[in-house]
Amino acid sequence: MNIESISLDQLRAVIAVVETGSFTSAARRLRRVQSAVSQSVSVLEQQLGVVIFDRSGYRPRLTPAGESLLASIRAIIERSDRLRAEAKYIASGLEPELGVVLDAVYPIKSFTEVLAEFRETFPSVTVRLYVEALGGVVEKVMDGTCAVGILATLPELPQGVIGHPLPPVPLIPVVAPSHPLARIEGLVTWEEVQEHIQIVLSDRSKLTDGRDFFVLSSQTWRVADLSSKHELLLAGLGWGTMPIHMIASDLADGTLRQMTIEKVPETDLLRTFAFHQGAAVLGPAGTWMLERLISRSGASLAPEAPAGKGSPSSGETETII
Secondary structure, three states: OOHHHOOHHHHHHHHHHHHHOOHHHHHHHHOOOHHHHHHHHHHHHHHHOOOOEEOOOOOOEEOHHHHHHHHHHHHHHHHHHHHHHHHHHHHOOOOOEEEEEEEOOOOHHHHHHHHHHHHHHOOOOEEEEEEEOOHHHHHHHHOOOOOEEEEOOOOOOOOOEEEEEEEEEEEEEEEOOOOHHHHOOOOEOHHHHHOOOEEEEOOOOOOOOOOOOOOOOOOEEEEOOHHHHHHHHHOOOOEEEEEHHHHHHHHHHOOOEEOOEOOOOOOEEEEEEEEEEOOOOOOHHHHHHHHHHHHHHOOOOOOEOOOOOOOOOOOOOOOOO
């Protein structure tokens, strides 16, 4: 058995015969003469030492051996095609891997829908996905770990990035029913919330050192991720704000309650951006990802400039995080 001399053309001929039902139709598909296709399959059978097609009837039929080998033949062709496509993409500048960082408050379900499309469009590109908050989102893009990011927990775009507005993320202040603040009917004053621990999302990067975004309480507990914050709120250890999509079931079953705080919107809207390094040139996969995020949101393709350092990007109060 001379396996080393088997060619992809021979394997493609087998698949063509199976799919078209005859050597003549397979020859038309492969743009070869019928005798060449028949010869190609016959030589393959000799090399493998098995008969792949039963030719005794009007149309060729796979033998039991042919049935057993067909899946392996298809797999070899598929891998070959994938290799060829990947090499072509790499030669054209396609990234072998794409890093993307999501803000912790961004609805990941929306992004998984984009990823499903991405997988179909760029099957050879590996995706490396990070979830961060505050400056950690920006840091992953600025240090080159990620090509594209989605930012929501900073009130302005930092210098050095180009951002495109996405639909905002709704955010509300909540508290567990066992917490003292839950017993207050109607409007909760600033003085009242200041007396209780506020659970605050902490920045693991150095980007916002010394800055708090509208922290009301004199006492704060700081957590590095939203899941920990969520658990502390459910336990009644403090009050804080959460994205509505993450606590919808808690609000429905009463394990968390929305608070109405003096001078604070009942539902705040976190400004959200898809962004990348201003000095970086995105490859085909990164460009597709950025454009798809923007087009799905219905937002403008026009980029938004970063705000001045240390000032909010609008005249509104900075968001409670």
